[in-house]
Amino acid sequence: MTKYKFILSGGGTGGHIYPAVAIANELKSRFPDAEFLFVGAKDKMEMQKVPQSGYKIKGLWIAGLQRKLTFQNALFPIKLLDSLWKSRSIIKQFKPNVVIGTGGFASGPLLQMANMMHIPTLIQEQNSFPGITNKLLSKKANKICVAYENLERFFPKEKIILTGNPVRQDLIDIESKRAEALQYFNLDANKKTLLVLGGSLGARRVNQLIEKELNNIVSQEVQVIWQCGKLYFEDYKKYNSDKLITHNSQLITVLAFIEKMDLVYAAADFVISRAGASSVSELCIVGKPVIFIPSPNVSEDHQTKNAKSIVDKKGAILLKENELDENFTTVFSDLIVNQNLQKELSENIKSLALPNATKQIVDEIVSLIKN
Known part of the structure; x- marks a missing residue:
């Protein structure tokens, strides 16, 4: 039996972290001997929350663009290049079957690099109005799991699957x-x-x-x-x-x-x-x-x-x-x-609940491996 490897990235807020952990837990229940690695932003809450959930995490030196001119914005291109380079080395070392992004700063460079290295990627978009990271990543991602209807104006229609958001079972x-x-x-x-x-x-x-x-x-x-x-x-x-x-x-x-x-x-x-x-x-x-x-x-x-x-x-x-x-x-x-x-x-x-979201998202991840 093949031993699968998964990299997941989502962070900045609980809204990005918990869906990633829920997806990992469901994958683990299906593939008990699979290996998991999370990738987050160095000083964000995922660096505590993910290990508390029992998973390893590596941090990237990345942050979002501020809306005004700041020193942090001047550093952004350097941070981005550093994070792309580190993502490449993480992927080369870990050799994942699939890379999964649930939003947040770190998922940008990681999934971008996975796409460039021809590793299947899946994005899970929680909001009815996607953030800039997922909009950019959607062009190359294999599948996009969403929680709301009518997202064709942001994402390629043929990649969208309406699953809902992963929630606590x-x-x-x-x-x-x-x-x-x-x-x-x-x-x-x-x-x-x-x-x-x-x-x-x-x-x-x-x-x-x-x-x-x-x-x-x-x-x-x-x-x-x-x-x-x-x-x-x-x-x-x-x-x-x-x-x-x-x-x-x-x-x-x-x-x-x-x-x-x-x-x-x-x-x-x-x-x-x-x-x-x-x-x-x-x-x-x-x-x-x-x-x-x-x-x-x-x-x-x-x-x-x-x-x-x-x-x-x-x-x-x-x-x-x-x-x-x-x-x-x-x-x-x-x-x-x-x-x-x-x-x-x-x-x-x-009547608007989608209680099987996590299982459906994992079904999509499994179909990426099988293909």
Whole structure:
């Protein structure tokens, strides 16, 4: 039996790293003796997160272009050449059967070099509006797995396969975990639970909003699990001591990071979230009523586009950051009292889920090896 070798690259944010790890895990379950190597950007979070998931990683000296003139931009051509050269040497040494890119700076030079060396490549694009790296790589890639329809205007049509985004497999059946989840987070079963997700680093504007609205939210018989991000935990952890006097259960739980995503989704009745691609895909599978507050600070405003693709099909509510002060209180209060709206949002977002994404992407990778 042939022993396969795979190089995967994705990083910069959890939205690029976790899909790459999910793909590697599925490949490993099919080919237990396969070899894996990840390639990331030297000082980005993948250098910690990938080894924590049990895989080896090598770092490239690469960063993105800034939008203004900076010293970092002047270094970009040197970094790019250095990363192309290092990618070539990694590929020559490791001899992969396939190279897989899930976005982020490091996947650019790595897949570019793999294409030049005639090694099959597959790109996985999470967003409804692709970043510049994947647009450039798509010309030479063998296959492009996407999570949204109508990407023909960015990618060669004949290479596109609609698979969805890889998500944690433990999210598929969360209903059965509700009792365990309420106990795990020390919640009151008689109250509704709001889950606030700010992404792995946190979202300043979302945190400011929740702090301002906390009394209003709690006064409506709602308890809160607030993932504020590691950058902001010191500012907001003071709210952790608020308990319900009668039940001694936690009224407000502030967390830097959530380890048990399946349990937190099982406990939630409503979700407020950024609209990163992985979060949107997870929330489709979870099927809870969602208010999306997209980050306006990402390239091409792709979070707004991700959210709109759900909102246009009546699967979620969209509030832009500049509308929060004016509209949040009314929108949130309407949602928690309107059971018909809750039901409609839940059913519609769930109908957009693509739960078999990881398996389908790996099927495509396997077909590249076999051919």
